[in-house]
Amino acid sequence: MEFLRPATWDEALAAKAEYPTALPISGGTDVMVEMNFDVHRPSAILDLNRIGDLATWSIDGDTVRLGAAVPYSRIIDELSGPLPGLALAAHTVGSPQIRNRGSVGGNLGAASPAGDSHPALLAAGRDVFVEAASVRGTRLIPIDDFYTGVKRNSLEADELIRAVHIPVADGPQQFSKIGTRNAMVIAVCAFGFALHPKSRTVGTGIGSAAPTPRRAVEAEEYLRGVLAERGLWESGDLLGTEVIQRFGELVRDAASPIDDVRGTADYRKHALAVMARRTLTWTWNDYSKQIRSAA
Amino acid sequence: MSGTRTIQGQKNLQNIHQASKDGIGGSPLRPDGTLKVKGEFAYSSDMWHEDMLWGMALRSPHPRANILSVDISEALKVPGVYAVLTHEDIPGSKYYGLEIQDQPALAIDKVRYHGEAIALVAADHPETARRAVKKIKVEYEVLTPITTEEQCLDPETYGYVHEPHEYKSHGSGNICHSQKLVSGGGVTDEIRALADVIVKGTYEVGMQDQAFLGPESGLAVPAEDGGVDLYIATQWLHVDRQQMAPVLALPEEKVRLTLAGVGGAFGGREDLSMQIHACLLALHTGKPVKIVYSRDESFFGHVHRHPARMTYEHGATRDGKLVFADCRIVLDGGAYASASPAVVGNAASLGHGPYVIPNVRMEAIALYSNNPSCGAMRGFGAVQACFGYESQMDKLAAELGMDPVELRQINAVTQGDFMPTGQEIDAPAPVAELLQRVKDMPLPPPLDLENLDVRTLPGALSNTSHGEGIVRGIGYSVGIKNVGFSEGFDDYSTARVRLEVIGGEPVAMVHTAMAEVGQGGVTVHAQIARTELGVEQVTIHPANTEVGSAGSTSASRQTYMTGGAVKLAAEAVKQALIEKGRRRYGWEHKDITLVGGKVVSETGGVLVPMVDLLGDEAIDLTREHHHRPTVPFDKETGQGFGHVQYTFCANRAVVDVDVELGLVKVVELTAAQDVGKALNPLSVVGQIQGGCTQALGLAVMEEIVVKDGKVRNASFTDYLIPTILDTPPIPVDMLELPDPHAPYGLRGVGEAPTVSATPSIVAAIRNATGLALNRVPVRPEHLTGTL
């Protein structure tokens, strides 16, 4: 097995072009586990840890450019303001050790339906892009097009993830995850939700309840409609239980979970409806407080 | 009591009467503690030997199949492979087992459970061994596994796990062992008619795993005399040897075992795992062989807690007096017997709980099935039953409109009462008091909805609730467990104590074969030696088979049994030293003892420093400690003086349940336990808190999920054990009522909380949700109707 340690991004891209089957390693919290379990026997490993700027982030206007290797612990410490949904998701990942090593780039690379970043990224809006690069050039993949199947993503064999572009939150965001213990647990199912007052839209993301992370598009549309028709963005008035209930049902119906050792499909659907109701309530309460205090 | 012995009166003795603070009753630091915390302790998986090979097993992917052929030729061709062995290469007996020798060391013509070992490889690198294992070709005829109670009990239709002619147990059909019990008038319609209220229930316990962190591992080194030295993480060196020697076709003295660093056990190391395999490979290749299981292999490499299905019927008078109990406990023993007979014995004899019940009928059976083998795990037999009878007590209290604690207290056993086995409880049994104590402890503050910290809520940082759906519940339970091996077993312990002068100081050395598996036995042995011999310096000899058996580190027995042996040996050494002094100095005093490194007498003062009396001589004596004899239970009536000692623990659980999401946070788990005498109070509290935590795991998360005989979650990703965020404060109220039959009056402590705490948590969840909850672990699906 070859072990490649490029010092720069260009060297990394060149190496990936030369060895398209090389397995990138960032925090290694997925890669090392799979190698231990003998899931992978890659011909080569491409270690990205020497490329310093992969572990940096910056804000350009309304967008955070989050380096692929920024660990969860730094997202929690440094980005809870601009990326509250992702920071809440990061909080639920593994243990302190895993959060110190694991990254959003790695979560996207693994593209597990249970990855906790995904619901938060999906909910963060339609301007979330995965910056993928190769010796052929750079492209911005819309998050909606990124997940293509169970543990599959739309990266080409010669591409690496350099960063993720995520709009700075312009409204409250929430993330909830079900696990059968109170820490260190893979999601039985998860839900990310965001209010986007500027665009008068809402964002959703469902985790662990379908072959890929996915949005609850009908639920988003329903809520967008209600908020617009009733002038709620302006008034900040209560949503009412009927709206909350309906939203929960639509989120539930967007999922297509399976029965497995972590939980039943019925439970996942049930829990998604509850989490959808609760996260909507929390975000809306925050939003209406903001409106009222501004008024 | 000798532990707190002081000599009063003589002024000149004041300074030396101070018994060592690190003697019994103290809490000196564990010798292995700092190393373990710093990650420097050498576990069995850390061992290395020059020239060593790595052993690995090929395991069956099927729970039930005939093996049509095994082709090892391709595996043998892999460069670096030294040996590939099947059952045909076994020189001696092909079967082993703790109580019934029904398990082949390597599968012979058929496999009976998912993960059964079929062939072994030794290679110069673990990766090479892994590749070679994959090259062994096995042709199977896959059969439908026999996995449910209904299938097991109908062998004509579904088949036999062991063919009728293969039976080595007293069982038949697919029953490995059974025990009946009848006391009073049994349970008949006339007896039933005496009860004003009757409650019935069926309860289930899932398959729990010991989930020790150090995987099975050991190093076998072939010896020049044709024997083998095995360095091994186990619970009982001598019984390992007893099972290994016939398979290796060696006399026992040529199979020498030394304890290697044990990373937890909880019963899971009571059976053999890789011991025979490593030795077969080492003897075959003439090279040292190390085997270390991966985590997933570990789940297949040891037995688990028996899953149980239990039916209970209790009758009581209107004022809450129990009239009868009718119980049937079906334990799934899986493919091989392991400890099933003892588990059945415990379930049958303790399965009605610590209650006075005039009329009892009980039947407990262990099935043979094609599920994973089950055997010893902390509290076995008693754990499953306690969930059944304590659930019944709550049901009965509700039916009678009584306080559940009061109902239990009304019926609680106390010293002088008789168990349904006819055995008198001839030591303190403060069951009612233990319940009162947990009830009287202050309750944790209610949830503060104003200043919420999500970490304290069900779901914690998963951020599922900000107070919505949370309901608090409280539950109580009490349990009973036997200490030591029962039913006529003489599980004696041996200890060797040596006293000599080293570096101008008297030093004691304690040598036993006790497996230190984390329980702190080595700390306690040194404490006993300090107290009995009046020395400060004690060294603990590595545990090995050079000294006699110490019995198993299980059944809450080691402090009682091997601690008792150390006490006997130390007392003998003390007497020998005093005799020596009498001979040399002609002392006439009757009250000579050893304190602070000196031979002293209340009437004579300091007689002589031990150093002077010992000189160059070492006193080195070995003693055996046997507990009082017990007898087997009568097969049909269950009558007999079967248990050495009883131990009791009561719990109160406070839980917060998110009733909408079905998530649980145990807020507090209080324990009150009678420990007889706490030789090391810190360790005792640690045992009780650890036992409660393992019980919490069974209550709300721990289960090996088996479907059609196949294990679905052989990893710590999906076999969940409590993290620190799941583990609540566990206040412990320790009672010390000495047992007159036990050394120092002590009572085994390790298992009672594991028995009793699970039902208290489930009772609390019932209290919060109003649901019946007849199965553990309780899953979110049970609480939300989404199963």
Ligand SMILES: Cc1cc2nc3c(=O)[nH]c(=O)nc-3n(C[C@H](O)[C@H](O)[C@H](O)COP(=O)(O)OP(=O)(O)OC[C@H]3O[C@@H](n4cnc5c(N)ncnc54)[C@H](O)[C@@H]3O)c2cc1C
């Ligand atoms: C104990 C434990 C607990 C865990 N708990 C959780 C949890 O609660 N929630 C959760 O979501 N995950 C969890 N995980 C999984 C893992 O930590 C996350 O998926 C993490 O985000 C992976 O990041 P990493 O940097 O370690 O990735 P790595 O392991 O380095 O890589 C993961 C995958 O991404 C690819 N990759 C990495 N970087 C790049 C790149 N720049 N370009 C292209 N491909 C790349 C790799 O080739 C690999 O396929 C857990 C893992 C462990 C071991």
